[in-house]
Amino acid sequence: MLLSFEDTSIMILSGKLLHIAGTENLIKKLPKGNWIGGTTEYFMASDGGKVTNDLLFVTSFPYEKYKIGSYDENTITSITNDAFNNGFSIVILPFDSVVHKVYADKAPGFEGMYIKNIAGWVAGINLNVLGQIPITVNGLTGEVFTDKAVAVHICVPDDKVVSIGIVNIFKQDENSPVFEFTEEGFSARTCLVNGEEVVLADYIAQNGINTKFPLVGDYSGAGINISFKSIENGVVQFYAPVFRDIKYKTAKSINDYVNAFNDHLNSLKNVEAAFSCNCVLNFLYGELEGKDIKAFFGPITFGEVAYQLVNQTLIYVTVT
């Protein structure tokens, strides 16, 4: 829920285990306690999408066994080892930091990934305000980071099962050619289109591909998005790394973002999320400010973690 600085501080001082998202100036000033935080000024609240720098989105976790830690690019590989066997972890990565990139590139290979439940998001800024820096905060120690991820690892009772789900309004366009990449990473100059090497930037221009819609990778039936960031000097930049051995297609076009989300959410109306967040590209391209999305409230983020880094996706954690 969205709370004032004062109400958030009261919750922290009551000893609750919290996840907090908000603007840099506010989260840096919060009292120490059992919480982790990261920056964003975009939120999906119960009364619609909001952009604010004077409220914080606070999620409380009613669990007693937990640990809070921070990770740099060398230690992030141990995040799955630190996660409880039966539980979930929420990780926050500062946008464009080395640890963000290492997590994005390497998380699928971390020991125990997919058996342990790692969710989370990438901290960002208000895109219309100059001078902001994405930060993460370890509330337990009061440390503020631009270069480290923070995580809370939560243990749930033995009779509960945790899973992480996604709401991806995009699916592969069945008429799209197959895109494959011979080099992994956040950028690509060339790729294979139906097996033939092309200059990707040229291919996008020549074929009128709408870069507001992502490439969708096929993960055994699950569509995982790679969003386009920019095209600079003939190199296509992405918000998440492309992987070898994954077959991507362009996304089927969507005319009405809000209806697309609400249609997906209707099928999940009995799902109660312990945590959720949604992508800033969905917020901006879907013009979600002031519009009601029926469920899954939380921060609007600059990359989402559903085990590995995903894009243009709503992610949620359930404990059943």
Add this chain to the structure above:
Amino acid sequence: MIITPIQTEKLFKNNLTFSLLSFSMLVTRLKVIYENDSSQEKLENCANEINAFLKKYGSIMEKDCIDISKL
């Protein structure tokens, strides 16, 4: 349920789809590993990893388990 190495190989080749995101991602990763090294040892490791997953999450992936058991 327990999946054998032979069923694991069929799982990789049959392009099944699954209801649980984590299982979809796990199978995709293991499929790539096996494509790069199709040894019996690697296949058994993949089967072991899948069995550990099914032991933990089988209760919330009933439909997937039915599909897998038909392999």
